[in-house]
Amino acid sequence: MDCMTINTTSIAHVRLTVTDIERSRRFYEGVFGWPVLVEMPEGADDALREQLGFLFGGVIYNIGGALIGLRPVADDRFDEDRTGLDHVAFRLDSKDELDSAAGHLEEFGIAHEPIKDIGPAYILEFRDPDNIALELTAPK
Numbered sequence: 560m561d562c563m564t565i566n567t568t569s570i571a572h573v574r575l576t577v578t579d580i581e582r583s584r585r586f587y588e589g590v591f592g593w594p595v596l597v598e599m600p601e602g603a604d605d606a607l608r609e610q611l612g613f614l615f616g617g618v619i620y621n622i623g624g625a626l627i628g629l630r631p632v633a634d635d636r637f638d639e640d641r642t643g644l645d646h647v648a649f650r651l652d653s654k655d656e657l658d659s660a661a662g663h664l665e666e667f668g669i670a671h672e673p674i675k676d677i678g679p680a681y682i683l684e685f686r687d688p689d690n691i692a693l694e695l696t697a698p699k
Contacts, residue, residue: 646692
């Protein structure tokens with residue numbers, strides 16, 4: 560058998576499990592302002608509910624080339640020391656944008672670490688309402 564690799568070009572989507580969809584939506588929409596790509600419309604008929612069943616009552620955002628979904632099925636808090644996800648990082652273009660983002664988080668009352676210089680980039684770490692570790696990163 561020939562050994563081959565699968566050549567991917569980017570991440571298509573990530574779906575995060577959350578405990579409270581409305582609280583998580585307020586957080587992600589308030590912090591990031593992402594546009595909703597897919598959600599169950601009010602008054603959806605049975606056929607549409609079946610078609611959109613993969614949402615599980617959640618939402619999918621388009622963040623410019625990749626999708627982020629929220630799925631309300633969790634009943635515990637995130638812990639990056641378990642198998643699965645460590646954190647999700649989102650790219651910004653500059654340190655100035657990272658500085659502005661820190662101010663934006665503070666306006667929303669969201670605790671965050673100081674901006675760190677990690678060598679090739681700067682990072683800003685914070686958590687969502689379910690303790691999911693999030694990071695903003697900007698190149699040097």
